[in-house]
Amino acid sequence: MTTFVEIDHVDRVFHLPNGGKYIALKNIDLKIRQGEFISLIGHSGCGKSTLLNIIAGLDQASVGGVTLEGREVREPGPDRMVVFQNYSLLPWLTVRENIALAVDEVYQKKSKADRHAIVEQHIDMVGLRPAAKKRPSELSGGMKQRVAIARALAIRPKLLLLDEPFGALDALTRGGLQEQLMKICNEHNVTCVMVTHDVDEALLLSDRVVMLTNGPEAHIGQILEVPIPRPRQRLEVVNHPSYYNLRNEMIYFLNQQKQAKKRKIQFQAPTIISRNGLEKINLEIGFLPLTDAAPLIVAKEKGFFADYGLEQITLSREPNWQEIAQGIATGRLDAAQMVAGMPLALTLGAAGKTPIPVVNALNLSRNANAITLSKRLYNEGVRSLADLKAAINASPDKILTLGIVHPTSMVNLILRYWLASGGIDPDRDVSLTVVPPTQMVSQLKAGKIDGYCAGEPLNYLAVHEDVGFVAATALEIWSGQPKKVLGVREDWAQKYPETYLALVKALLEACKYCDDLRNREEILQLICRPQYLDIDPVYVRPGFIDPYDRGDGTQPQELAGYNQFYLNQTNYPNRTELLWMVTQMARWGLVPFPKNWVEVIERVCRTDIFGAAARDLGLLDIGEDDPIHLFDGKVFNPSKPLEYLQSLEIKRQIRVEEVFI
Numbered sequence: 001m002t003t004f005v006e007i008d009h010v011d012r013v014f015h016l017p018n019g020g021k022y023i024a025l026k027n028i029d030l031k032i033r034q035g036e037f038i039s040l041i042g043h044s045g046c047g048k049s050t051l052l053n054i055i056a057g058l059d060q061a062s063v064g065g066v067t068l069e070g071r072e073v074r075e076p077g078p079d080r081m082v083v084f085q086n087y088s089l090l091p092w093l094t095v096r097e098n099i100a101l102a103v104d105e106v107y108q109k110k111s112k113a114d115r116h117a118i119v120e121q122h123i124d125m126v127g128l129r130p131a132a133k134k135r136p137s138e139l140s141g142g143m144k145q146r147v148a149i150a151r152a153l154a155i156r157p158k159l160l161l162l163d164e165p166f167g168a169l170d171a172l173t174r175g176g177l178q179e180q181l182m183k184i185c186n187e188h189n190v191t192c193v194m195v196t197h198d199v200d201e202a203l204l205l206s207d208r209v210v211m212l213t214n215g216p217e218a219h220i221g222q223i224l225e226v227p228i229p230r231p232r233q234r235l236e237v238v239n240h241p242s243y244y245n246l247r248n249e250m251i252y253f254l255n256q257q258k259q260a261k262k263r264k265i266q267f268q269a270p271t272i273i274s275r276n277g278l279e280k281i282n283l284e285i286g287f288l289p290l291t292d293a294a295p296l297i298v299a300k301e302k303g304f305f306a307d308y309g310l311e312q313i314t315l316s317r318e319p320n321w322q323e324i325a326q327g328i329a330t331g332r333l334d335a336a337q338m339v340a341g342m343p344l345a346l347t348l349g350a351a352g353k354t355p356i357p358v359v360n361a362l363n364l365s366r367n368a369n370a371i372t373l374s375k376r377l378y379n380e381g382v383r384s385l386a387d388l389k390a391a392i393n394a395s396p397d398k399i400l401t402l403g404i405v406h407p408t409s410m411v412n413l414i415l416r417y418w419l420a421s422g423g424i425d426p427d428r429d430v431s432l433t434v435v436p437p438t439q440m441v442s443q444l445k446a447g448k449i450d451g452y453c454a455g456e457p458l459n460y461l462a463v464h465e466d467v468g469f470v471a472a473t474a475l476e477i478w479s480g481q482p483k484k485v486l487g488v489r490e491d492w493a494q495k496y497p498e499t500y501l502a503l504v505k506a507l508l509e510a511c512k513y514c515d516d517l518r519n520r521e522e523i524l525q526l527i528c529r530p531q532y533l534d535i536d537p538v539y540v541r542p543g544f545i546d547p548y549d550r551g552d553g554t555q556p557q558e559l560a561g562y563n564q565f566y567l568n569q570t571n572y573p574n575r576t577e578l579l580w581m582v583t584q585m586a587r588w589g590l591v592p593f594p595k596n597w598v599e600v601i602e603r604v605c606r607t608d609i610f611g612a613a614a615r616d617l618g619l620l621d622i623g624e625d626d627p628i629h630l631f632d633g634k635v636f637n638p639s640k641p642l643e644y645l646q647s648l649e650i651k652r653q654i655r656v657e658e659v660f661i
């Protein structure tokens, strides 16, 4: 993406009269393309206007900054025009004079006739010719806002900034103006950032909706791509297949922020409730709306948490894996469902982040990942990895984009491994991009990505919607691969040892329940409820209960063990597997390979806690650290990880360092 505006790690700290400080914005990082329409949405007071003012140059970031076409924004300028909710027109000037004032100021070198023509063109653009001689007091709210927009556009700003521009208008006027703005932006390729509270307005106008969390320290919680083609008609937008999904995502995010705020207020009261011999029985556990959240949902709904004394468990549905990582890092979440590599990556401080020791004493699921490629590739004859390589070779100018849910997820490591085994360099021959799971299918449908590696039900959804086919499943690449784990901070585990043990035991029981196939129908109904996956069970059945069609016309595939929660030593936090992940993260430059890898693995992989839980439950066959067999015939021998790493052909520069944890 060519960056037009870059908001580069912006913090805004306000110094308060009492000597304290208020951190309104924290680490806002966003790149905007030319011609893109971005909406900023979030609850009142979260910092939307503060951010807009920083982009406008009306306010300064305390940390980081903003660049427009590579130049730093330090003060207001005619290349950025702001349209405010209250119009800001000069009351003693007419419509024409208000617009002319800005035009005369900016275009001093143009002739009077040229300036006049610009003013008249913009009066027409917003349909105000009959009112051109009227003063603001003689205009309706909608007309005043049209003047403000015309005035802003007349000086051809590079960036149009709109702060709730239609907030004060009635619904009819608002609708008309939204359509006019959309038309003007399309015709003139205007780049816009708009603050709004209105979910439908954001979806109608935007290419991307940036959702801010509540302050203090508001940050970007989620970014939604709106894959609805332009030019847009309101009715077509509302009828677009992704509209209600996107709308639900936004409402869910906003509701969740509201609840988080409430919980923060309740936090004033003592938040640690000790009972039943446990240090803390009230836990907040994060999860993502994916099929493999089943053990957490079952533990709550079937009473396994309560059986182990954990009486007050809140399952918090999170928008993406970044939010899970942040929730654990800040202590907002006690524990979370995590992608398998996340405890390790957080502990090592992957990608230059501050290391946060996180431990795993329980694997929650295995397999149920797959690689989906687009129907377009299918129609070009791509069926296998070799076909994909041939397609890439045949079009060297076109770089395919493939989605992953998080850099530390197994899907990233598995997709990279699969590509590299076929001679495709995952960093050079294709482009990998992080997409929240909830947006994977809509981005594939919109042609923004050409495929992805993800968990279920995302692969089957692409097949069902006829936008993709499954090129390889986890069972074919590495049968039994770890998928989701239970992550908690190491200091949390030390502070609440009995609680942690109870949590592991309750979830082990839930995992066992999930792998009793007689319970699957019941579990399907539980996990699809609105507060969890919020999806029609029909989309989750394939692979979970029924076999599924891969979307390539072949017979439904045998999927026994595809969603695995307990059988075949699923839950053992296997050190060999973790070490393999270290090699892959080092292979792709996410982390250095730790000289002290034994220490790192022992620290993250808490087989001692798993062993204690298994013993208490009478489980004897708990698992062991066996070598790993992958689809390309290579065997990973844990006694020589560096040799293995060096033997891999496609890789980045390997750094071998002592890692201090």
Ligand SMILES: Nc1ncnc2c1ncn2[C@@H]1O[C@H](COP(=O)(O)OP(=O)(O)OP(=O)(O)O)[C@@H](O)[C@H]1O
Residues within 6 Å of the ligand: 014, 015, 016, 022, 024, 042, 043, 044, 045, 046, 047, 048, 049, 050, 051, 215
């Ligand atoms: N000059 C200031 N000094 C101290 N705090 C400030 C200052 N300006 C803004 N804030 C605080 O920063 C936070 C963000 O304010 P901002 O106006 O950006 O929010 P907003 O999301 O635009 O809200 P709304 O939707 O209600 O307009 C608020 O908590 C506000 O009280």
